[in-house]
Amino acid sequence: MTLLKFVEIVAIDSGFNFKINIMKNLKSNSKTTVTILFFFFLCITTSIFAQNAKMIEMKGTDQLRFSVENIEATSGQKITVKLGNDSKFQASAMSHNFVLLKKSTDVEAFDKASTQHPENDYIAPELEDQIIAYTGMAGGGGTVEVTFNAPTKPGKYTYICTFPGHFSAGMKGVLTVK
Numbered sequence: 001m002t003l004l005k006f007v008e009i010v011a012i013d014s015g016f017n018f019k020i021n022i023m024k025n026l027k028s029n030s031k032t033t034v035t036i037l038f039f040f041f042l043c044i045t046t047s048i049f050a051q052n053a054k055m056i057e058m059k060g061t062d063q064l065r066f067s068v069e070n071i072e073a074t075s076g077q078k079i080t081v082k083l084g085n086d087s088k089f090q091a092s093a094m095s096h097n098f099v100l101l102k103k104s105t106d107v108e109a110f111d112k113a114s115t116q117h118p119e120n121d122y123i124a125p126e127l128e129d130q131i132i133a134y135t136g137m138a139g140g141g142g143t144v145e146v147t148f149n150a151p152t153k154p155g156k157y158t159y160i161c162t163f164p165g166h167f168s169a170g171m172k173g174v175l176t177v178k
Ligand SMILES: [Cu+2]
Pocket: 060, 064, 095, 096, 097, 161, 162, 163, 166, 171
């Protein structure tokens, strides 16, 4: 309801029109109220999700380790993993990725198969259904990242680097879902 319209109706100075005016005003007010409530609802849910999201920043090292080997999460929690690589070696010699595997995965077998697939960033295409989340390969100076939801089922989930030789040398970590 614009002010002009309000003035116009009042100016008619009729009881009937005035009543209509009040009704219209009420209607528009309830619409405004709903809009405001919806806006607050959006703000609140957005901030809850923002608080709940987890950011994990780690490095893959020349010593073939993840700088973060333990991640804790709540069931279904949103997690972003950023994996950096500060190596001075060439990417073909020292790259890293982050591959989080399902509980049922035979990790050794997955790693062995994946090292055979440089064309697919060292991920075995036939075993992709065993992956919860993974990044591309980060060469020296690079960073890769992935955002995913932690499994809902509590337990321990293994993550590895599938660059040839890295997992077998100990490049792995555990995501614990509480
Ligand atoms: Cu690696």
